[in-house]
Amino acid sequence: MLKKRIIPCLDIKDGRTVKGINFINLKDAGDPVELAQAYSDQGADELVFLDITATVEKRKTLAELVRNIARAIHIPFTVGGGISSVEDVNILLDSGADKISVNTSAVNNPELIDKLANRFGSQCVVLAVDTKRIHGTDIVFIHGGRTPTERKTFKWLKEGVDRGAGEILLTSMDHDGTKDGFALELTRKASATVSVPVIASGGAGNMEHFVQVFNEGKADAALAASIFHYGEISIPELKHYLSKQNIEVRL
Secondary structure, three states, X not given: OOXXXXXXXXXXXXXXXXEEEOOEEEEEEEOHHHHHHHXXXXXXXXXXXXXXXXOOOOOOOOHHHHHHHHHHOOOOEEEEOOOOOHHHHXXXXXXXXXXXXXXXXXXXXXXXXXXXXXXXXHHHEEEEEEEEEEOOEEEEEEOOOOEEEEEEHHXXXXXXXXXXXXXXXXXXXXXXXXXXXXXXXXXXXXXXXXXXXXXXXXXXXXXXXXXXXXXXXXXXXXXXXXXXXXXXXXXXXHHHHHHHOOOOEOO
């Protein structure tokens, strides 16, 4: 049985780590290189770096910052934000990323997933999906959660995997930053819809929330930001707690 993964997320704006609630009211959360190194040393399984305004501001992810983070860590590293071509991915992989995450560009141009999977392999391509419930339907949002689309979440997940995405990073915008717990029903349904690993994101507030998202949500990995950035939960402490709850993790 594959071990469950704990993944801290660095949301980057203007070269700094930030965190908000429901994708707004962003606050500074520290230096990304220092945080990345600390998480790597603490035993995080992977790290996700999202340049959250890259797409909106029509610029590319900060390759130099990616390079600096890659030098500081010894765990797998996923980078997203403003990626829209094979060339973008080449630059990021050369800078030290292990995987790349696509969201807005994939929604606007689904064939991009096919291209990237064919060129770099499905294991390199993470489809990030920001989703929010509107009038009882789960809808995909783009541009860092600013723009609703016509796409229904579960149909898009399936299409993305059919096109070659090797992993899903599923963020519940309704739960993001609330610390009220992960979106369990959403995550469980996503895990049942696709055959690839699902990373649950949005809502982590305590250690029991991670138990719930693994047991009830059937997630393969859980991503969190503010509870790690502000020292509310340490990764070693969380992993030992999960292990005591009979959840397989790397200690």
